[in-house]
Amino acid sequence: MKARNAKAGLLRQEQAAIYVTRDRDGDDPRRLSFPILSADGRETTTDLMFASRINVGDKLDEISAYWEPAKDGVCRVHAVWRVADAKAKLIFWQEATDCSAGPKTEFKTVLERQ
Numbered sequence: 001m002k003a004r005n006a007k008a009g010l011l012r013q014e015q016a017a018i019y020v021t022r023d024r025d026g027d028d029p030r031r032l033s034f035p036i037l038s039a040d041g042r043e044t045t046t047d048l049m050f051a052s053r054i055n056v057g058d059k060l061d062e063i064s065a066y067w068e069p070a071k072d073g074v075c076r077v078h079a080v081w082r083v084a085d086a087k088a089k090l091i092f093w094q095e096a097t098d099c100s101a102g103p104k105t106e107f108k109t110v111l112e113r114q
Helices: none
Strands: 034-037 043-046 054-056 062-067 076-084 087-096 108-112
Touching: 034 076
Parallel strands: 034 087
Antiparallel strands: 034 043, 054 062, 062 076, 076 087, 087 108
């Protein structure tokens, strides 16, 4: 739970593996692993994402997701990865400490890479 940085209830929901392929016919599929920050702040990886919380960008080279973490004092995480050469690189990580504002929840940027 803490290594995946997700609450136990969320881990029981449907999870999905994401694959990239060489072409639209699905040739040469490769399963992506996603770098994430664990609850203790260290970088680790996961190869499963929460199916209902994934957003693939228009150019298909950027994937974002959000979830409720297993980190005390943080109510939501927002992460963005850039995908190139069948590898996902963590480029953005935000955390929110108060989710009572709903869609207007304020996030603090913890990591930003280009």
